[in-house]
Amino acid sequence: MRKKAIDRSKCRGCKNCELACIAVHSAGTTTHTAYATGMKTTERARNKVEADPQNKSFPQFCRHCDEPACVEACTSGALTKGADGLVVCDHDICIGCYMCVMSCPYGMARPSVQTDGKMIKCDGCRGRDVMACVAACPQRCLTAVEVDDPGGGHLIYADEPAPNACGSKP
Amino acid sequence: MNRCATADPGLAEFIQSKTTINTAFDRFVEQGVRCGYGELGVCCRLCSNGPCRITPDAPKGVCGATADTMVARGFLRAVAAGAACYLHVVESTARRLKAIATGVSPLTLRAPESVDALAALLGVTGATCAAKAAAIADAVLADLYRPRHEKMTLVARMALPARMARWREVGLLPGGAKSEVFDALIKTSTNLNTDPVDQLLHCLNLGICTGLYGLALTNMMNDIIMGEPEIGTAATGFSVADPAYINIGVTGHSHSVFAGLIEFLETKEGQALGRAAGAHGIHIVGITCVGQDMQLRNAACGSGVFSGQAGNNFTQELMLSTGAIDMLVSEFNCTLSGIEPIAADYKIKLVCLDDVCKQASAELLADTPGRERELARKLCELAVESYRTRRPLVTIDVPQHGYRDVVTGVSEKSLKKLLGGSMQPLIDLIANGTIHGVAGILGCSNLAAGGHDVTTVALTRELLKRDILVLSAGCTTGGLANCGFCSPAAKEWAGPGLRAVCDKLGIPPVLNFGPCLAIGRIELVAAELAQLMGIDIPQLPVVISAPQWLEEQALADGCFGLALGLTVHLAQPPAILGSALVTKVLTEDLPGITGGRVLVEMDPVKAADQFAAIMTQKKRALGIGGAA
Numbered sequence: 001m002r003k004k005a006i007d008r009s010k011c012r013g014c015k016n017c018e019l020a021c022i023a024v025h026s027a028g029t030t031t032h033t034a035y036a037t038g039m040k041t042t043e044r045a046r047n048k049v050e051a052d053p054q055n056k057s058f059p060q061f062c063r064h065c066d067e068p069a070c071v072e073a074c075t076s077g078a079l080t081k082g083a084d085g086l087v088v089c090d091h092d093i094c095i096g097c098y099m100c101v102m103s104c105p106y107g108m109a110r111p112s113v114q115t116d117g118k119m120i121k122c123d124g125c126r127g128r129d130v131m132a133c134v135a136a137c138p139q140r141c142l143t144a145v146e147v148d149d150p151g152g153g154h155l156i157y158a159d160e161p162a163p164n165a166c167g168s169k170p
Numbered sequence: 171m172n173r174c175a176t177a178d179p180g181l182a183e184f185i186q187s188k189t190t191i192n193t194a195f196d197r198f199v200e201q202g203v204r205c206g207y208g209e210l211g212v213c214c215r216l217c218s219n220g221p222c223r224i225t226p227d228a229p230k231g232v233c234g235a236t237a238d239t240m241v242a243r244g245f246l247r248a249v250a251a252g253a254a255c256y257l258h259v260v261e262s263t264a265r266r267l268k269a270i271a272t273g274v275s276p277l278t279l280r281a282p283e284s285v286d287a288l289a290a291l292l293g294v295t296g297a298t299c300a301a302k303a304a305a306i307a308d309a310v311l312a313d314l315y316r317p318r319h320e321k322m323t324l325v326a327r328m329a330l331p332a333r334m335a336r337w338r339e340v341g342l343l344p345g346g347a348k349s350e351v352f353d354a355l356i357k358t359s360t361n362l363n364t365d366p367v368d369q370l371l372h373c374l375n376l377g378i379c380t381g382l383y384g385l386a387l388t389n390m391m392n393d394i395i396m397g398e399p400e401i402g403t404a405a406t407g408f409s410v411a412d413p414a415y416i417n418i419g420v421t422g423h424s425h426s427v428f429a430g431l432i433e434f435l436e437t438k439e440g441q442a443l444g445r446a447a448g449a450h451g452i453h454i455v456g457i458t459c460v461g462q463d464m465q466l467r468n469a470a471c472g473s474g475v476f477s478g479q480a481g482n483n484f485t486q487e488l489m490l491s492t493g494a495i496d497m498l499v500s501e502f503n504c505t506l507s508g509i510e511p512i513a514a515d516y517k518i519k520l521v522c523l524d525d526v527c528k529q530a531s532a533e534l535l536a537d538t539p540g541r542e543r544e545l546a547r548k549l550c551e552l553a554v555e556s557y558r559t560r561r562p563l564v565t566i567d568v569p570q571h572g573y574r575d576v577v578t579g580v581s582e583k584s585l586k587k588l589l590g591g592s593m594q595p596l597i598d599l600i601a602n603g604t605i606h607g608v609a610g611i612l613g614c615s616n617l618a619a620g621g622h623d624v625t626t627v628a629l630t631r632e633l634l635k636r637d638i639l640v641l642s643a644g645c646t647t648g649g650l651a652n653c654g655f656c657s658p659a660a661k662e663w664a665g666p667g668l669r670a671v672c673d674k675l676g677i678p679p680v681l682n683f684g685p686c687l688a689i690g691r692i693e694l695v696a697a698e699l700a701q702l703m704g705i706d707i708p709q710l711p712v713v714i715s716a717p718q719w720l721e722e723q724a725l726a727d728g729c730f731g732l733a734l735g736l737t738v739h740l741a742q743p744p745a746i747l748g749s750a751l752v753t754k755v756l757t758e759d760l761p762g763i764t765g766g767r768v769l770v771e772m773d774p775v776k777a778a779d780q781f782a783a784i785m786t787q788k789k790r791a792l793g794i795g796g797a798a
Contacts, residue, residue: 015223019206022225031206032743038750039237044226113226138203 001085001150002124004131006059007158010141011049013057018045020136024125044113046122047133059141061133062087062108062122064154070100070109070121078119085150086124094118124154174198175621177628178652180571181481184408184488187567191512193487198617210748211241216360224748233361241749242366243358245725246373248744250354252726253376255503256384257347258526259424259687261314262537263391266426268307269539270395271300277429277542279303280397280470288390292327303394310387316346318353328382330697332706333734337378340763342371342733347379366751374764377729385690385730389581392463392687395426397470399581399684401588404465406651407572408485410478411494415453416444416557417477418549419495421486422502423687425463427523428454430542431499431549432464435475440550447554453477455495457486458504459685462648465578466684480572482615482648483720484622487512493566497553500527501537503723504645517560519552576656580641580681582694588675593698596639600711601794604667606637607785608699610692611680613716613724615645619741623649625717625774629741630655632778634679637665638785641695644686646718655680689727693734708735708765709792711785715739715777728768732756735765737784739777743770 019031022045026034034042052058064087071079071087078093079100096117100109112120125131134142145156173195176182185195207213212224214231222231222240230236235243269275279285282299289295289302294309296302313322321343326334337343344350354372357363393399411417420428434440435452444452456464456479465479480489483504489495490512497519498509503526510531513520520532523545528534533552537545589595599605611630619625626646633640642650654660661672664679672679683691692714700707714731716724719740731738746752756768771777789795 014205014207015225016203016206018225023206031210032747035210035212035237035748036750036753039224039226039229042226048227136203136206138205 001147002131003145003147003154003156004061004134005143005145005156005158006061007141008056008058009159010139011057011059012139013049014138015049016136016138017047017059017133017142018049020132021045021047024128024132041114043120044110046108046110046120048107060106060108061155063106064122064124066151066153069103069105073099073103075099083150084124084126085154086126087121088123088126089119089121091118172199174617175624177621177623177626177649180407180569181485181488181622181652184569184571188488188491191487191491191515192508193512194484194506194508194617195622197508207748209745211244211745212237212748214240214243216243235364238366238749238751239364241746241752242369243363245744245746245752246354246369247358248722249373249376249725249729250351250358252722252724253347253380253384254351255723256380256388256726257314257351259502260310260383260388260391262424262524263388263395263426264307264310264314266429266539267391267395268304268311271303271307273300274540275542277395277433279394281394284394284398288394292324306391310383310391314347314383316349318345318349320345322346322379324387325378325382328386330701330707332700333697336706336735336764337733340371342375342378342764344375344379347383350376350379366749367755370752370755373729374733376726377731377733380726381690381693381730381733385687385727386694388687389690392425393581395429397467399466399579399584400469401577401579401584402469404468404576404578405478405572405574406465406480406576406648407478408480408489408492408569409572410480411455411489411492411568412450412453412477413494413566413568414450415477416447416449416451416553417453417455417495418553419455419457419480419489419498420460420464421458421498421500421505422460422527423458423463423504423685424501425460425467427501427537428460428464430546432475434543434546434550440546443550443554447557449557452550452553455480455489457481457489458483458648459644459687460501462644462685463687466581466688467579469579479648479651481652482623482645484615484617485648490516490518492568493564494568496557496560497521497549499523499549500529500532502527503721505529516564517556519556521549521552572652573654573657575658576651576682577658577678578656578682578684580683581688582691582698585681585695588677593695593702597699597703599671600789603795604637605639605671606667606782606795607711607713607789608639608641609633609781610689610712610714611640611642611646611650611717612689612692612714613644613646613686613727614718614720615649616718616720619718619772623653623718625741625772626650627653627655628774629715629717629777630680631663632774633781634660634664634668636778636782637667638778638781639668639671640680641683641692642680643683643688643692646716647680647682647684650680651682656682686723686727689730693730696734696736703792705792706735706765708761709788711788711795713737713739713781713784715781717741717774717777719744732760732766732768733764737767737769739769739771739781741770741772741777
């Protein structure tokens with residue numbers, strides 16, 4: 001099972017992981033095509049490099065939680081957790097109620113910036129040979145690892161952040 | 171070892187044999203993933219609120235700058251820096267010409283017969299040849315130093331009337347070239363100009379400064395100082411370095427900076443210095459464009475002391491690792507930082523002649539017009555000293571590499587002479603369909619477009635197959651020559667029409683115009699073709715390409731091509747694709763402004779097909795070339 005290992009001490013905040021995410025989810029799947037028509041038609045990234053309380057870069061990604069708050073809050077049934085451990089959204093079903101957006105403790109259930117008003121989130125690059133964010137990380141802060149256990153979420157932190165009191169179980 | 175590829179098999183073999191040095195071929199792989207925002211041009215580092223990057227979550231910088239503003243601003247800065255580099259070269263060349271003409275410098279002009287023609291072109295007069303040469307230099311320098319509100323005067327004398335009219339109409343005529351660069355820096359600083367279109371027009375203005383002054387006038391003055399190019403045969407590749415000699419490697423772009431050294435090495439006294447050290451004498455080995463320029467004028471100067479052109483920009487680290495170079499002298503750019511540790515390992519003396527290219531471990535011996543002979547003697551003494559101390563300590567490993575039958579010395583003048591005194595035969599060959607069109611394969615080499623010279627070679631091969639005559643200048647030529655394209659046997663790679671032309675004229679299908687400065691010569695050829703045909707440049711079945719452009723100077727060159735109204739192909743886009751507006755202006759709207767446009771295509775087969783289609787379309791419009 002493919003998971004994402006994160007050594008956040010290596011993150012320099014370049015946001016290349018965000019750009020890779022934008023590109024791979026755009027129609028042409030390259031950075032060039034994603035920006036070809038200007039920002040009006042470009043979908044935002046499903047990840048975000050944030051600053052932690054010590055003001056250090058913190059690459060924020062969907063955990064694909066074992067007990068996902070977003071799935072629990074989803075009113076339409078669009079969000080499901082698959083056998084591969086990935087929590088994904090079926091855009092044909094999503095109605096854009098944003099209950100997931102309000103319930104995700106990590107801010108990784110995001111409203112689309114496009115006109116359809118649906119939610120977007122990390123799909124773990126299911127079906128792609130490599131995870132786009134991992135391939136684009138110049139620091140090797142992000143790496144892909146193969147593990148047997150589908151539980152415990154999608155992310156493996158070298159330096160685990162403090163658990164969020166109101167969060168779902170990663 | 172995982173290293174970047176090269177199109178040159180001999181070089182590839184040599185790279186693989188060198189396991190103890192670190193070169194650009196290693197570092198390209200080490201660098202790994204590139205920054206996507208930088209590549210798109212949507213990262214701005216102009217103020218302390220940034221760096222700002224444009225994303226859908228943050229579509230504007232802190233100041234409010236859009237992707238369009240950021241991209242145009244970054245592009246103008248790059249073009250201004252590139253223009254500045256070439257303007258430095260034309261300035262130092264004009265200062266040398268002035269110093270020689272006024273007797274401040276003890277050197278002599280090698281082609282005084284060329285003074286009259288250039289004086290007439292520029293509209294300057296003088297009682298003697300020397301006075302005319304001084305007047306030429308004065309006119310060039312006066313234009314360079316004008317304020318921005320005064321237009322440069324030589325533009326109208328250099329440009330085709332049709333171009334001049336278009337430039338005036340669009341507002342592209344430049345004021346003093348250095349002031350244009352200066353104000354480009356102002357425009358692109360924090361919270362100043364935010365108008366992408368204004369900035370792109372400024373780029374074209376700087377293109378005109380670069381092309382007419384940095385390129386064309388530098389060549390014309392160098393032809394007077396160093397001699398006119400003549401078509402001949404020369405050797406290229408690493409084998410040109412003969413270890414029996416003390417070898418002074420040269421990198422840079424200003425041929426006439428070496429006027430004093432070449433003159434001294436041509437004397438018995440100069441060579442005696444080398445022989446006294448136990449060598450056969452002292453030779454110059456060309457690396458990068460200044461070597462291409464020496465090769466171009468080999469017939470006119472330095473024959474016997476110039477051993478040949480070793481290779482283009484990314485060969486220099488490997489050339490030093492042959493151990494055969496005793497001293498490396500750089501006078502301008504394309505001198506990689508990576509040579510310093512290799513020079514230390516191989517105990518090679520490094521000298522810079524200009525602080526603009528000062529390397530940390532090099533000795534700076536500033537070149538001053540009037541003191542050329544002292545500098546030449548000093549350089550030779552340093553080379554001798556380096557030879558004596560290092561040769562017992564280093565292993566020499568010069569591979570069999572390159573070609574001995576490279577056709578060189580092609581210029582706008584020597585080509586015309588070859589064609590019988592007029593460019594008309596070339597027009598006839600296009601008009602009767604024997605050759606499909608003319609492509610300029612110009613500029614640099616890089617490692618990013620598939621590897622060193624990989625795209626240049628692949629594109630050239632495709633163009634030749636399609637009977638497209640290739641004119642080449644810059645590191646592209648250095649690479650193509652080392653891959654056999656500038657040797658007569660390369661005609662076998664050409665289509666039947668072009669091959670017949672090669673047979674008839676005894677030329678290879680790729681004409682070697684020498685250094686990147688000679689992009690100015692190729693554009694003069696285009697202007698002359700247009701003039702003879704009574705049309706404007708955008709109507710010509712000519713495409714230019716900088717397939718593996720590397721640096722800011724190449725962008726300034728490209729802007730000249732765009733100002734001239736040519737289609738300019740690049741395999742990799744410059745950092746513009748983050749802006750839909752800038753991309754649209756350069757690739758779609760420019761034909762309505764200057765007639766030129768940018769064509770980005772990485773695939774060499776698709777690019778060649780597009781070149782051929784553009785040529786067909788232009789010939790159809792002219793009703794020539796069997797393209798009904």
